[in-house]
Amino acid sequence: MAEENQEDTVELKPKRKPPHFVLIHGMSLGSWCWYKIKCLMEVSGFTVTCIDLKSSGIDPSSADTLTSFDQYNQPLIDFLSSLPEQEQVILVGHSAGGLSVTSSIQRFPKKICLAVYIAATMLQFGFQTNEDLKDGVPDLSEHGDVYELGFGLGSENPPTSALIKPEFRRKLLYHMSPQQECALAALMMRPAPLLALTTAKIEEKGQEEEEVPRVYIKTLHDRVMKPEQQESMMKRWPPRQAYEVDSDHSPFFCNPFVLCGLLIKAAVSVGSI
Numbered sequence: 001m002a003e004e005n006q007e008d009t010v011e012l013k014p015k016r017k018p019p020h021f022v023l024i025h026g027m028s029l030g031s032w033c034w035y036k037i038k039c040l041m042e043v044s045g046f047t048v049t050c051i052d053l054k055s056s057g058i059d060p061s062s063a064d065t066l067t068s069f070d071q072y073n074q075p076l077i078d079f080l081s082s083l084p085e086q087e088q089v090i091l092v093g094h095s096a097g098g099l100s101v102t103s104s105i106q107r108f109p110k111k112i113c114l115a116v117y118i119a120a121t122m123l124q125f126g127f128q129t130n131e132d133l134k135d136g137v138p139d140l141s142e143h144g145d146v147y148e149l150g151f152g153l154g155s156e157n158p159p160t161s162a163l164i165k166p167e168f169r170r171k172l173l174y175h176m177s178p179q180q181e182c183a184l185a186a187l188m189m190r191p192a193p194l195l196a197l198t199t200a201k202i203e204e205k206g207q208e209e210e211e212v213p214r215v216y217i218k219t220l221h222d223r224v225m226k227p228e229q230q231e232s233m234m235k236r237w238p239p240r241q242a243y244e245v246d247s248d249h250s251p252f253f254c255n256p257f258v259l260c261g262l263l264i265k266a267a268v269s270v271g272s273i
Contacts, residue, residue, distance in 0.1 A: 019090050019113075019272045020047040021263065024076060026095025026120070027192040028163055029185075030057025033094075036256040041263070049089075051076050053100065055161075055193055063161035064152025066193035069126070069200035073100050080108045088113040090267055093120045095225060095249065096192070098136075099200045102126070105212040106202055112212050114270050116263065119219040119249055122233045126202040135232045137198065138224045143168060150191055161191035172223050173249050181253035214239040215266040217251070217259070224249040241269055 021041060023034045031050035038048045054072045055063040066072050083089065091112050093101035098120025105115050121136040140146045146168045150161035164172060166186060174182045216239040218230045234242060243262045247254040267273045 018046050019267050020049065020087070021267075022076075022079070022089045022091050023048065023050045024091065024093040024097035024100045025050075025053065025056060026093075026097045027197065028056075028189045029094075030059075030188060030190070032057055032188050033185075033250070034252055037252050037260055037263070040256060040260040044260075044264070046264075049079070051079060053097075056190060057188075062152070063191040063193040063196075064150045066196040067153075067160070069099065069103070069196050072193050072196040073103060076100050076104060077107070080104060080111055083111050087111065090114045090116065090263075090272060092116040092118065092263065094118045094252070095120055096197055098122050099126060099197065099202075103200075103202050105214075106204070109212050113272055114267060115212055115214045116217065116266050117214065117239070118217045118251060118259070119222050119225045119230065119247075120216075121225070122214070122216060122237060122239070124202070124237045125204065126200040127198060128201060133198075135229050135236070138226075138229075140164075140168075140172065140224070143172065146172070148191070149194070153195075158195060160193065160195045162194040163189065163191040174253060175223065176221060176246075176248040176255075177250055177253035181250070213241075213270045215241045215243070215269070217262055217266075218242060218244045219247045219249060219251055220244055221247060222249045241266060 025033050031052045034050045038050055041048050052059045053075055054066055055061040088111055091101050091104055098117045101115050105112050123132050123136050127133055146164055147162045148165055149159040152160035170182050216234050220227060245251050245255055245258050251259040
């Protein structure tokens with residue numbers, strides 16, 4: 001009888017740890033912009049960390065004091081450096097946050113199991129050529145003088161910070177998003193370190209970063225990172241998967257449920273769930 005009971009015993013396998021998503025904001029935003037996505041994903045059982053890069057969110061730094069991309073990206077570098085050796089995360093970047101994602105898969109390829117770009121700058125080596133600038137930097141010139149500029153190095157030098165003027169934000173960033181999200185952004189947006197971002201160059205360090213799978217989520221009605229720019233970057237550095245979302249430049253406000261579903265779908269596609 002004892003032998004029969006032993007044969008009937010089911011061996012329980014250890015439960016897989018839920019994926020850990022690390023969310024990186026874009027220019028002038030902060031970790032606060034992910035609040036809907038963080039809530040939806042944590043309720044679904046996932047671990048979510050939202051990072052404030054330098055001069056963003058509650059970080060006390062001034063954008064006009066930042067002159068290099070590594071300075072701006074330091075909070076993410078510190079976070080990834082602190083992860084246990086065997087722990088991996090899913091890194092998600094929105095807009096200019098794509099530069100932080102690409103830099104991280106170069107520096108920490110073994111700590112990232114998936115890189116996701118949402119309406120994001122996806123350039124393998126950052127801004128090295130005029131073509132990189134054409135594809136990866138929003139061209140808002142058709143709308144006139146849209147930026148408030150800061151000159152931390154003096155007016156005789158290039159601007160060090162930029163912030164889209166309030167009267168252009170709804171039209172460019174949030175034209176499909178609820179009005180209350182525009183009100184939140186009006187309270188929370190800060191100047192972005194323009195000089196640090198537009199001089200971002202990413203050094204090639206080996207082949208390991210090419211082993212990190214990448215997924216791109218294209219925003220179909222984007223007036224900032226235009227769909228043709230997103231397409232061009234995908235053609236130049238093809239991701240493993242590409243998805244689309246009916247959204248303005250801010251799908252975390254405009255279409256959070258679909259965006260959350262796409263993030264989970266991307267994680268499933270690489271076996272993280």
